[in-house]
Amino acid sequence: MADDLEACVRYRFSIQITCKSCDRTLVIDPEPLLRLAFLRRWERFLINAGKHMRCQRCGTKWPEIKPYDGPVRDAPIGITTEQQFNELKKRLRR
Numbered sequence: 001m002a003d004d005l006e007a008c009v010r011y012r013f014s015i016q017i018t019c020k021s022c023d024r025t026l027v028i029d030p031e032p033l034l035r036l037a038f039l040r041r042w043e044r045f046l047i048n049a050g051k052h053m054r055c056q057r058c059g060t061k062w063p064e065i066k067p068y069d070g071p072v073r074d075a076p077i078g079i080t081t082e083q084q085f086n087e088l089k090k091r092l093r094r
């Protein structure tokens with residue numbers, strides 16, 4: 001089973017992010033999040049990526065993140081263009 005972001009990208013899983021407090025649920029493409037995790041040197045395991053995230057509705061940290069075998073439903077989180085990738089890379093180098 002895909003248990004990290006890289007494996008989700010490779011095996012074409014979506015990821016489901018659920019807020020433990022208000023149950024807000026997103027289903028997103030793991031690839032933009034993987035790029036962000038890579039640049040920020042986060043641990044890539046899904047469970048660990050959660051500590052860097054916060055619910056946009058209620059502000060609770062540490063959502064539950066798990067692989068989801070189905071189509072993406074929500075706007076991506078992370079880095080979606082090469083320009084964004086390069087800009088963040090430049091910024092983090094300083």
Ligand SMILES: [Zn+2]
Nearest residue numbers: 019022055058
């Ligand atoms: Zn919430």
